[in-house]
Amino acid sequence: MIVIDSQSRQPIYEQIVEHVESLIAAGVMSQGEQLPSVRALAVELSINPNTIQKAYAILEEHGAIYPVKGKGNFVSEKDKVTDRMKGQCFGRLKETVDQAKKLGINEEEFSIKVRTYYREGKHD
Amino acid sequence: MIVIDSQSRQPIYEQIVEHVESLIAAGVMSQGEQLPSVRALAVELSINPNTIQKAYAILEEHGAIYPVKGKGNFVSEKDKVTDRMKGQCFGRLKETVDQAKKLGINEEEFSIKVRTYYREGKHD
Amino acid sequence: MIVIDSQSRQPIYEQIVEHVESLIAAGVMSQGEQLPSVRALAVELSINPNTIQKAYAILEEHGAIYPVKGKGNFVSEKDKVTDRMKGQCFGRLKETVDQAKKLGINEEEFSIKVRTYYREGKHD
Amino acid sequence: MIVIDSQSRQPIYEQIVEHVESLIAAGVMSQGEQLPSVRALAVELSINPNTIQKAYAILEEHGAIYPVKGKGNFVSEKDKVTDRMKGQCFGRLKETVDQAKKLGINEEEFSIKVRTYYREGKHD
DNA sequence: GTGGTCTAGACCACT
DNA sequence: GTGGTCTAGACCACC
Numbered sequence: 001m002i003v004i005d006s007q008s009r010q011p012i013y014e015q016i017v018e019h020v021e022s023l024i025a026a027g028v029m030s031q032g033e034q035l036p037s038v039r040a041l042a043v044e045l046s047i048n049p050n051t052i053q054k055a056y057a058i059l060e061e062h063g064a065i066y067p068v069k070g071k072g073n074f075v076s077e078k079d080k081v082t083d084r085m086k087g088q089c090f091g092r093l094k095e096t097v098d099q100a101k102k103l104g105i106n107e108e109e110f111s112i113k114v115r116t117y118y119r120e121g122k123h124d
Numbered sequence: 125m126i127v128i129d130s131q132s133r134q135p136i137y138e139q140i141v142e143h144v145e146s147l148i149a150a151g152v153m154s155q156g157e158q159l160p161s162v163r164a165l166a167v168e169l170s171i172n173p174n175t176i177q178k179a180y181a182i183l184e185e186h187g188a189i190y191p192v193k194g195k196g197n198f199v200s201e202k203d204k205v206t207d208r209m210k211g212q213c214f215g216r217l218k219e220t221v222d223q224a225k226k227l228g229i230n231e232e233e234f235s236i237k238v239r240t241y242y243r244e245g246k247h248d
Numbered sequence: 249m250i251v252i253d254s255q256s257r258q259p260i261y262e263q264i265v266e267h268v269e270s271l272i273a274a275g276v277m278s279q280g281e282q283l284p285s286v287r288a289l290a291v292e293l294s295i296n297p298n299t300i301q302k303a304y305a306i307l308e309e310h311g312a313i314y315p316v317k318g319k320g321n322f323v324s325e326k327d328k329v330t331d332r333m334k335g336q337c338f339g340r341l342k343e344t345v346d347q348a349k350k351l352g353i354n355e356e357e358f359s360i361k362v363r364t365y366y367r368e369g370k371h372d
Numbered sequence: 373m374i375v376i377d378s379q380s381r382q383p384i385y386e387q388i389v390e391h392v393e394s395l396i397a398a399g400v401m402s403q404g405e406q407l408p409s410v411r412a413l414a415v416e417l418s419i420n421p422n423t424i425q426k427a428y429a430i431l432e433e434h435g436a437i438y439p440v441k442g443k444g445n446f447v448s449e450k451d452k453v454t455d456r457m458k459g460q461c462f463g464r465l466k467e468t469v470d471q472a473k474k475l476g477i478n479e480e481e482f483s484i485k486v487r488t489y490y491r492e493g494k495h496d
Numbered sequence: 497g498t499g500g501t502c503t504a505g506a507c508c509a510c511t
Numbered sequence: 512g513t514g515g516t517c518t519a520g521a522c523c524a525c526c
Contacts, residue, residue, distance in 0.1 A: 007314050011524075012525080025226065047526080048525095048526055050526070051526065082228075086227055090237055092216070092219075093220050093224075093237055093241065094241050095216075096220060097238060099213050099216075101242070103209055103210055103213060104206075105210065107242045110242070111235060111238060114221060114235060115231070115235075117221040117222070118225070118231045118234070135502090136501085136502075137502090161512080163512095163513085173504095177516090178501095181515090190379050192378050192379065192511090193511070193513070193515085194509080194510040194511035194513050195510090195511065195514085196514080260516085260517075273474065274474060287498085295518085296518045296519070297518095298517075298519085299516085299518085301500075301501095302516095302517095305500090315500090317498070317499060317526070318497075318498045319525090319526070320499080334475055334477065337468060337475060337477070340471075341465075341485055342489050343464075344465050345486060345489040347457075348461050350397065351397055351458055352397075352454075353458065355486070355487070355490045358465075358490070359483060359486060361465055362479070363479070363483075365465065365466050366473070366482070383509075385510085419511080420510095
């Protein structure tokens with residue numbers, strides 16, 4: 001369910017965090033559902049349990065999951081996650097627009113690209 | 125002319141690379157113009173000459189500047205730089221659109237944001 | 249396995265780059281194999297770790313190796329490397345031919361030399 | 373008559389040395405002919421006289437030219453120069469062949485390239 | 497342990 | 512003076 005790219009510049013724990021948040025936002029994992037245990041996921045992805053632990057700690061800090069002692073980790077409210085991710089997404093968009101303006105890319109050209117990318121994704 | 129954030133996750137040399145490329149793309153530095161010497165810029169930003177050296181080496185590799193031994197570094201063609209940066213910019217946009225689609229943000233909502241960011245920049 | 253000529257005009261890091269690429273092209277090191285760590289190789293060749301680091305950075309850029317953070321550097325596809333090297337080799341040949349023509353060496357004389365060099369190598 | 377590429381990695385004085393030797397080997401400059409004075413050439417190429425001086429010193433060392441006090445520098449025997457250059461040229465060829473063999477390029481493929489490069493040059 | 501970045505200070509070749 | 516290379520030693524993030 002989770003795929004790791006060990007060659008990426010992005011730390012593995014961050015990849016896990018984003019992946020889990022994506023799954024929640026997409027509704028694949030829903031509120032109250034239990035996550036795989038630290039050890040189980042570590043085995044499945046064949047990476048160090050410490051790395052999973054770190055990912056889960058960040059997810060908890062983000063409010064995306066909550067731990068229940070002796071039981072495991074569970075998905076919390078979906079909205080919290082999606083709101084957070086939407087914020088990040090628009091933040092990135094703003095940076096991109098700022099850069100585009102500096103490069104002399106006008107709004108029209110930019111919008112055309114947006115449209116293209118939106119449509120082409122539909123056939124994935 | 126160049127500001128460095130030494131706390132950023134982004135390496136200093138990368139910040140310099142991007143900054144110089146921005147200056148060239150914006151037309152602040154034009155073709156054939158001499159850049160500050162490695163040592164001079166190091167003093168100005170109070171960082172190590174090696175860090176500047178690394179940044180200049182990358183800029184050279186990007187085709188943004190060219191060194192003349194014993195003389196200094198000079199700005200090369202502007203087009204090379206802007207083309208490169210535009211490519212990067214649209215690459216980031218594509219990633220952002222992909223994420224937006226996953227989050228269930230439709231094209232209309234996205235486009236409105238683009239418009240907003242484009243307009244609000246006009247008053248900077 | 250790697251020999252360095254510290255007196256050569258060619259920078260040490262370039263020597264390492266070429267040496268490693270030769271080893272990969274020759275099949276001595278194969279895909280997925282781990283390279284010696286930056287520090288280990290530095291000790292073995294008794295040169296500074298930074299110099300190795302620079303060599304590995306260039307190898308990565310050439311697509312010859314890929315780093316896995318906290319694990320080490322690994323050999324990537326062989327084809328990428330050999331293609332790159334063949335291109336360089338023919339580039340040098342072209343320059344040599346150009347010079348030969350300027351010197352009034354005709355094609356026949358040149359071809360004889362090529363044959364000689366090719367055959368004599370067989371007894372190495 | 374001499375063109376300098378100030379961007380090249382190759383030192384300017386070396387470019388001058390090779391250029392002059394080419395001219396002699398090609399018969400453009402013949403035995404006993406006077407070379408431009410250090411100062412004159414420096415002005416013509418708008419580079420530092422020291423650089424010309426260094427180039428002439430090397431040419432003298434190579435036996436390509438000889439100085440006459442109070443008069444200037446003069447071209448010496450053509451054969452000395454061409455022999456030297458042919459030696460260098462074949463030396464480079466040998467290195468190239470050695471590399472080609474390591475890369476698994478067979479003699480036939482190599483010879484074809486030689487032929488191609490030889491012919492294509494004829495239309496320059 | 498690993499790679500990645502940075503600093504400090506030195507030497508070299510070139511102009 | 513300039514850029515280019517190298518050494519020595521340090522710190523960080525990641526696994």
